[in-house]
Each structure stands twice: as structure tokens, then as C-alpha cells.
Amino acid sequence: MDITKVGSVVVALAFMAGVLYDYGYFLGLGLSFFTFLTFKDHLTALVSFAGQGLLLMVIIGGLRGTKGTKRQKVIDGIAVAWIAVVIYLWTAKDELAIIPRASGYAFWFRGFSSFILIAYLIAVILEFFASGKLSEKTGPQMGLIGMAALVLMALLVMFGSYSYWGDVAGNQFETELTITSDDKAASDAATIPQAAHLVRAIDEGMFVVFKDVPGRIVFVRKDAVKTLSRNVRK
Numbered sequence: 006m007d008i009t010k011v012g013s014v015v016v017a018l019a020f021m022a023g024v025l026y027d028y029g030y031f032l033g034l035g036l037s038f039f040t041f042l043t044f045k046d047h048l049t050a051l052v053s054f055a056g057q058g059l060l061l062m063v064i065i066g067g068l069r070g071t072k073g074t075k076r077q078k079v080i081d082g083i084a085v086a087w088i089a090v091v092i093y094l095w096t097a098k099d100e101l102a103i104i105p106r107a108s109g110y111a112f113w114f115r116g117f118s119s120f121i122l123i124a125y126l127i128a129v130i131l132e133f134f135a136s137g138k139l140s141e142k143t144g145p146q147m148g149l150i151g152m153a154a155l156v157l158m159a160l161l162v163m164f165g166s167y168s169y170w171g172d173v174a175g176n177q178f179e180t181e182l183t184i185t186s187d188d189k190a191a192s193d194a195a196t197i198p199q200a201a202h203l204v205r206a207i208d209e210g211m212f213v214v215f216k217d218v219p220g221r222i223v224f225v226r227k228d229a230v231k232t233l234s235r236n237v238r239k
Contacts (some may be wrong), residue, residue, distance in 0.1 A: 015131065018127055018130065018131075019051055019055075020047065020048075020051075021158070021161075022051055022123070022127075022161055023047035023048055023049075023050045023051035024047050025158055025161035025162050025165065026050050026051070026054075026161050026162075026164060026165040026168070027039070027042055027046065027047055027050050027165060028162055028165060029161065029162035029163060029164060029165025029166040029167075029168075029169070030050070030165040030166065030168055030169045030205075031165075031169075032162070032165070032166050032169075033166050033169035033170055033173075034169055034204075034205075034212065034222065038212075038224065041207060041209050041210075041224070042207060042208075043207075043208045043209070045208050046207045046208050049207075050165075054120070057120075058120070058123065058124050058127070061120075061121060061124035061125075062124045062127055062128045062131075065080075065124055065125050065128045066128045066132070068080060069081070069128070069132075072132065072136060081129075084122065084125050087118060087122060088122055088156060088160075090118075091114075091115055091118045091119060091122065091160070091163075092156075092159070094111045094114065094115050095115055095163055098111065098112075112167070112170070115163065115167060116164065116167035116168070116171065119160045119161075119163045119164040119167060120164055122160055123157060123160050123161060123164060126153050126154075126156060126157040126160070127157065129150075129153055130150060130153055130154060130157070133146070133150045172204045172205060173204055173214065173222070176202075176219075177202065178200040178201055178202050178214075178215075178216040179202065179203070179235055179236060180200070180201045180202065180203045180213070180233065180234070180235050181198035181199065181200060181201070181232070181233075181234045181235075182198060182199050182201045182213060182215075182225070182230065182232070182233055183197070183198045183199070183230070183231040183232040183233075184199070184225060184229050184230060184231060185229055185230070185231045198232065198234070199215055199216070199217065200215070200216035200217075201213040201214060201215045201216060202214040202216075203235075204222060209226060209227065210224055210225050210226040210227045210229070210230075211224070211225050211227070211230075212224050212225075213225055
């Protein structure tokens with residue numbers, strides 16, 4: 006095993022995962038806000054699900070076992086069928102929307118499945134690069150791993166989009182936010198804490214939904230925040 010090569014692949018996959026996850030997230034929030042993100046934000050997004058993802062990768066790697074075994078072929082076959090179902094449900098989400106209950110189940114199934122399948126595909130790609138020299142790989146093998154990489158990218162975008170809709174679905178305004186203003190009158194009015202739902206915090210500020218305007222997401226820069234408080238979780 007070439008540790009340096011595998012390490013390079015891990016770093017590349019990790020950064021790609023963070024960027025594509027954020028891209029999917031901001032497809033829902035608004036791509037115009039994507040430019041607000043910094044390198045640190047992409048790493049933060051990755052860290053938010055890296056622990057669970059690594060655990061899943063280890064479990065999947067153990068379940069698949071040795072390369073070329075019957076068990077691995079069966080698991081890979083199930084995974085391919087699962088991916089096809091998830092992608093179909095994603096492309097057919099507008100048609101499913103006419104049946105609210107089915108649409109709700111499909112939404113959660115896509116999100117849950119995409120996370121598991123992301124871990125599966127990363128495990129497959131890492132195994133490919135860890136097992137022997139690239140010069141020994143055949144054309145069909147390279148084609149399959151290239152296809153796996155493309156599907157992985159699509160699932161990362163899908164999971165990011167799922168995360169966004171899950172974040173905005175919350176109807177509890179658990180945060181109290183006080184905003185400063187340069188305008189004296191506005192500043193005096195803003196000293197009253199406002200109930201808000203914190204959707205996502207980034208390096209430049211945070212996206213929130215205020216209780217007074219529940220249908221709108223507002224970006225608040227961090228230098229405009231005077232106080233921020235939440236109830237203690239017990």
C-alpha cells in the first residue's frame with residue numbers, strides 16, 4: 006500500500022466532500038450566498054459529519070471483506086440498486102410532491118440513504134487506490150472508479166440539499182438574537198432580543214429565520230451581533 010498516495014486521495018476526497026456538500030446546501034439557500042463561504046467553512050461542513058462517516062466507512066469496509074469475494078459482490082450489487090433508487094427518487098421529487106406523505110417519506114429516505122452511500126463509495130474508492138499500483142489497473146476498472154466518483158459527487162450535493170431543507174424545517178425559535186445598527190433609532194429598537202431559528206453559522210456571520218418573519222431567511226454578519234443566547238440543553 007502506498008501510504009502517500011492514499012493520503013493524497015483522502016485529502017482530495019475530504020476537501021471535495023466539503024465543497025460539494027456546501028454547494029448542495031446553498032442550492033436550496035441560494036447560490037448567491039455561496040460566495041460568502043471561506044475555506045474554513047468547507048472544512049467545518051466536513052467535520053460536522055466526518056466522525057459518523059468514518060465510522061460507517063470502517064463498518065462498510067468490514068462488511069465487504071476481501072476484494073473479489075462473493076460477499077463483496079453481493080454488497081456491491083445491493084449498493085448499485087440502492088443508488089439507482091435514490092437517484093430516481095431525487096429526479097422524481099416533483100412528481101412525488103402531489104402526494105404529501107409519500108414525498109415526506111422519500112425526502113427522509115433520500116437523505117438517510119445518501120449519507121450511507123457516500124460512506125460506501127468513499128470506502129470503495131480508497132480501497133481501489135490502496136490495492137496495488139495504478140499502472141496495473143485495467144481500463145474497465147478505471148472507468149468504474151470514475152463512475153463511482155461522479156455518483157459520489159452527485160450524492161454529496163444531494164446530501165447537502167437534504168441538510169438545508171432539514172435545517173429550515175425546524176419551527177422552534179430556540180435562539181435570542183440582538184443586532185446592533187449604525188442608525189441610532191434603529192439601534193435602540195434592536196436592543197430588544199428577537200426570537201430566531203439559527204439555520205447555519207459561517208465564518209462571516211449566520212443565516213437565521215426570525216419568528217416575526219418566519220418565511221424569510223436573513224443573513225446577519227457577525228460584527229452586527231450584539232448578543233446571542235440559547236436555552237441550556239438538558
